[in-house]
Amino acid sequence: MKIEIEKSLLKSLFVLASVVEAKDPYTGGHLWRVSQFAQLLGNSFGLNKEENAALAIGAFIHDLGKVGIPESILGKKGKLDDYEYDVIKTHSDIGSQIIQSHPLSNLVYDVIRHHHETPNGLGYPDHLHSEQIKTFSKIVGICDAFDAMTSTRPYRKGMEIEKALNILEAEKGKQFDEKLVGIFLNISKDSLLHTIGHSEEGIPLLECPACEAPIQVQKITKDGDLGVCRACLGLFGLHADDKKGFEVTTFQRFGKAEELAQDSRVDTDMISSMVQSIPKTVELVEI
Numbered sequence: 001m002k003i004e005i006e007k008s009l010l011k012s013l014f015v016l017a018s019v020v021e022a023k024d025p026y027t028g029g030h031l032w033r034v035s036q037f038a039q040l041l042g043n044s045f046g047l048n049k050e051e052n053a054a055l056a057i058g059a060f061i062h063d064l065g066k067v068g069i070p071e072s073i074l075g076k077k078g079k080l081d082d083y084e085y086d087v088i089k090t091h092s093d094i095g096s097q098i099i100q101s102h103p104l105s106n107l108v109y110d111v112i113r114h115h116h117e118t119p120n121g122l123g124y125p126d127h128l129h130s131e132q133i134k135t136f137s138k139i140v141g142i143c144d145a146f147d148a149m150t151s152t153r154p155y156r157k158g159m160e161i162e163k164a165l166n167i168l169e170a171e172k173g174k175q176f177d178e179k180l181v182g183i184f185l186n187i188s189k190d191s192l193l194h195t196i197g198h199s200e201e202g203i204p205l206l207e208c209p210a211c212e213a214p215i216q217v218q219k220i221t222k223d224g225d226l227g228v229c230r231a232c233l234g235l236f237g238l239h240a241d242d243k244k245g246f247e248v249t250t251f252q253r254f255g256k257a258e259e260l261a262q263d264s265r266v267d268t269d270m271i272s273s274m275v276q277s278i279p280k281t282v283e284l285v286e287i
């Protein structure tokens with residue numbers, strides 16, 4: 001199915017999706033990374049430009065329903081208990097309800113609702129089996145899990161790439177689609193490493209010197225600016241190094257409310273450039 005894209009609508013959709021990241025100090029850049037991994041996998045799978053653009057949009061918006069999950073659970077330090085995990089799992093249902101009356105619903109509904117379905121039928125919310133899950137949802141499921149494994153969480157450091165790839169391999173046919181995992185494993189490590197640990201093209205995440213949470217800098221950040229850690233609300237100096245990008249210099253102090261408000265957390269420049277890169281017409285893969 002071909003879908004005409006109204007760019008201003010698409011932009012509002014991306015802003016909405018970014019609100020989720022603003023709520024969770026540990027997921028900085030997750031949506032961008034999942035979208036990048038999905039495009040790499042989509043390319044290797046043989047999607048054309050319009051199909052890969054539709055996939056990129058779905059990948060960026062997939063966790064929309066997390067706006068309905070309490071921050072105390074989303075950003076919890078330490079492992080979630082069974083009840084909290086059940087609450088998190090409601091996000092795919094919540095997201096599909098939020099999006100169903102949106103004009104671009106056709107484009108993203110399935111990925112939002114089904115990115116946690118698994119070929120073995122043990123996924124959620126509809127417990128679909130492999131042949132019932134569409135390709136885009138399967139791709140986003142793999143890329144979402146790969147990013148979760150290689151990213152730092154409140155209770156653990158991000159995994160090495162090899163370990164995460166071995167887990168995908170071990171789970172193929174069970175948690176992840178067998179054929180798509182096979183294609184993912186053939187993507188060059190360099191292209192994956194280009195995205196792992198980054199929040200944008202060429203912009204690596206930093207680590208908070210006080211609490212080790214990931215810190216996101218934006219393209220507009222300059223040498224000498226103050227960085228904000230959304231996990232501990234610390235402020236620190238940022239030093240731009242031509243070769244290494246940004247480095248955290250001194251931890252300053254905990255931020256005042258008005259200083260924290262300067263850091264809106266929704267990177268509108270990044271969103272604008274993503275919207276610009278999407279062609280006028282995109283195409284959904286129906287299988």
Ligand SMILES: [Fe+2]
Binds near residue numbers: 062063091115116144
């Ligand atoms: Fe999700």
